[in-house]
Amino acid sequence: SQKIEQNSEALNIQEGKTATLTCNYTNYSPAYLQWYRQDPGRGPVFLLLIRENEKEKRKERLKVTFDTTLKQSLFHITASQPADSATYLCALDFRGSQGNLIFGKGTKLSVKP
Amino acid sequence: SQTIHQWPATLVQPVGSPLSLECTVEGTSNPNLYWYRQAAGRGLxxxxxxxxxxxxxxxxxxxxxxxxxxxxxxILSSKKLLLSDSGFYLCAWLTSGTDTQYFGPGTRLTVL
Incomplete structure (x- = not known):
């Protein structure tokens, strides 16, 4: 069965630096991969989606890469701010499903001022 | 615009009691709907x-x-809750033909 791993449970960085979060998967390559942000006690919020034929996607200070050879996605936050502190979830599609997703356990990012 | 509601926001129930959690979506029709559970230290x-x-x-x-x-x-239901049912329950929706899920605010359930 498909497995998805976010390598770090927690990541601490200094304000202004670039945060890089990793998401790896096994078995089949997903048609797309998504990143979500979750704040404590709240539901996840969609950030970015990248498809299997895309190498990179950007949105403001966020950048996502997708390497189907390495079976890996990297999520970057440039010029990080304390307000970026949250848990970031990686999710990929169930091949053949109707929009169903498999989620990683998440990486808790803390940006220190 | 679309919105999703969940209630209650928090719930404390004894073991063996029934459960009913409700989720409603506004501003869209024929969505796919999902129930997730997020236990402490675990994924969705x-x-x-x-x-x-x-x-x-x-x-x-x-x-x-x-x-x-x-x-x-x-609606998510149970006839008899177990201790292991404790967790954060999230409802999500997706418009057919799109790939992004949108989540509700969640219900924190504690079973004692």
């Missing part, structure tokens, strides 16, 4: 999904059940 676990009224698919065998009595209403 898909419990049920529905592609239409009365159509429910279960991903994990358990003492929970789901129903979709109306197009934009999704």
């Amino acid at each position: 676990q898909l419990l049920f999904y529905s592609v239409g009224i009365g159509q429910i698919s279960s991903e994990v065998p358990q003492n929970l059940s789901a129903s979709r009595p109306q197009d934009r209403q999704f």
Whole structure:
């Protein structure tokens, strides 16, 4: 069965630096991969989606890469701010499903001022 | 615009008691609807999904059940709660033909 791993449970960085979060998967390559942000006690919020034929996607200070050879996605936050502190979830599609997703356990990012 | 509601926001129930959590979506029609559970230190676990009224698919065998009595209403139920049912329950929706799920605010359930 498909497995998805976010390598770090927690990541601490200094304000202004670039945060890089990793998401790896096994078995089949997903048609797309998504990143979500979750704040404590709240539901996840969609950030970015990248498809299997895309190498990179950007949105403001966020950048996502997708390497189907390495079976890996990297999520970057440039010029990080304390307000970026949250848990970031990686999710990929169930091949053949109707929009169903498999989620990683998440990486808790803390940006220190 | 679309919004999703869940209630209650928090719930404390004794072991063996019944459960009913409700999720409603506004501003869209015929969405796919999902129930997830997020236990402490664990990822989001898909419990049920529905592609239409009365159509429910279960991903994990358990003492929970789901129903979709109306197009934009999704209910999670249990006849007898277990301690292991404690967690953060999230409802999500997706418009058919798109790939992004949108989550509700969640219900924090504690079973004592």
